[in-house]
Amino acid sequence: MKLMIKAAILEKGAEEYSFSQRVVEQLRGSCPIKRDQPLSVPRLDEFDLDKRTLRLVSFPGELLKPCPGTRGYLCCGYQILNIGTNCPLDCSYCILQVYFNQPSLRVFANVEQQLEAIGEALAASRKKIFRIGTGEFTDSLALDPIVKWTNVLPSFVAKHHNTVLEFKTKTVSVEGLLSSPHRHRIVVSWSLNSPAIASGEEHGAPSIKRRLEAARACQREGYALGFHFDPLIEHPSWKEEYGRTVDLMDRYIDPAKVVWISLGCLRYMPSLKRVIRRRFPESHILDGEFISGLDGKMRYIKPVRVEMVAFMKEKLEQWGVGRGVYLCMESSDVWEKGLGWSPGTSEGLSQYLDNRAREAFGI
């Protein structure tokens, strides 16, 4: 994937960090680099996300926070390490289109300075397992050729024995990982979909085959892998289509070394519908029967979710993954009907995944 950064902006407050200097150095000669004040007003054009401008920003808030979860559904107890917001890929279904009101690819330049405090928090709860991810508000690796988080974060994780860090991506930008000496307690995860959805809806993202080739390279280098089928989207011949993806996984990946695979059917904030209609008029992802869920987000009616989840579970089991398949933001009865069991509560799900991390990494 070629990054098409047309301009970089170094915001006031971010210049002092060595991270910023390194990124500026990396970008020098490839695009104009300006200095500017932090944005004081929200994005004025709700359809223009300005995905080709990279802003180096000093983020004033806490960078490590628990996933907020969602009302009425089971959450896995994940911790989000907020390294930046927005993403150079342009998936039609992406919630980030309406989640943030500031444009551009925002990269937080002060992460390294906050790692010490984060480390203290991790050390203060030694018995707790922290499953941390950077791929919630951006793609974990899409900007890695420029920002090189893979130089910084794995070495931090190496010092904290109760911590597992997940890089979640749709890209093939794994060079940084492949050259990193710190691989223990790192999960490299790929967001997967059917080949039809990947080519039609995940604009700018590599094909499923290329993602799996990158995953294979990481697995061969000893990295633990994860996969996320989220969002599962109802589309013509979806069973055959998702089956093709699992067949490709079979060709490239050893299922025994997969830590977890999440499944989640398409859901969206109601305000996203208009944005999808406007930005992706040819998209058919909104065709299904959506209802307003218990959390106010739109999601497929229950029997559709159950059918999709049950189908994926069967396929993945046939492939060889027995444990570690879980549902993201789902209700207990969809767990029961789709996977045949339920952790019952968010705490139960959190424990289940903590145990997977223990088994995988001997924590």
Add this chain to the structure above:
Amino acid sequence: MDVRTGEGTWVELDEIAEGPGPCTMSYGFSLETLCESIRKVGVISAPLVSRNEKGGFDIVSGYRRILALKALGEPKAICKDVTSVLPSGLERLLANFYENLATRRFNEIEKAMILDRLRRHLKTEEILTCFMPLLSLPSHKDTFEFYFELLNAEQEVQLAVAREELSVRGVKALFELDKESQRVLFQWISGLRLNFNQQMNIIEYINDISKREDMSISQVLSEEPFSKLMKNARLNNPQKAKKMLEILRFRRYPRLTRAQQVIESTLSAISLPPRVHIRYDPHLEEPNYHLEVEFKNGKELRKTVKDLHALDQLEAILDPWASQ
């Protein structure tokens, strides 16, 4: 600027240019009440005018008053000539804007007129950040653009918006569609006098259906169930509106609607004791039903519980999605 220093002078109404001019911002009003007021007590506050290049006057403020005076056959009126105290077009526009802002509520077409007039003098960013909040509008470029689009809409659409017969959300949703779909849907909305919620529902259902089935909105609406419905003389407009929404909803959400129908029919077949209700989540997302019992005292509650316990029909109630 201080408009109080403008001179009061008799102006021949023939000398005042026709139309609202570059400063005024009134649309979709009725002159009746104003005429009656002028007939009874005269013009209390003098309109503001300014000299134009042709030697006549443009109205700076008081468009409706001038129209009312003309309608009453008055040949002239006392006006304040603000040509020298408000030398620029922007100052004249702002004088009118702030006078109106302080005294009345603008309808949506008037807001569009204001933004359009401001655009001739000010940069977009200034209008977005300073003026849109004054008009109770979000400072979004998209909203800004929407209001200009509103000024280009058909006259009948503008009037419906100004009269609050068509909601802003409704017209925004219409503008997302092609011109032909806008025209056809507007005819249905105005013909059936749909309320705001119904407007949004019909636009959303039909747009979803047309996208999913790769048909134009006109094609969908020209199908037999809809043409028959429109011709049905036994139904009044609210009944037709309800029926139309039912047809569209069933087509858009076939499985959900069918499951709801099964639940409704199961529940309605149960002879519940008086003041007992069974409720369910209409989206069938919440797995549990809710039982609601009203009672005056424990004795009455005991009887109700006993009656409920004796009801064999209760076992007909299944998981909300069991029928699927």
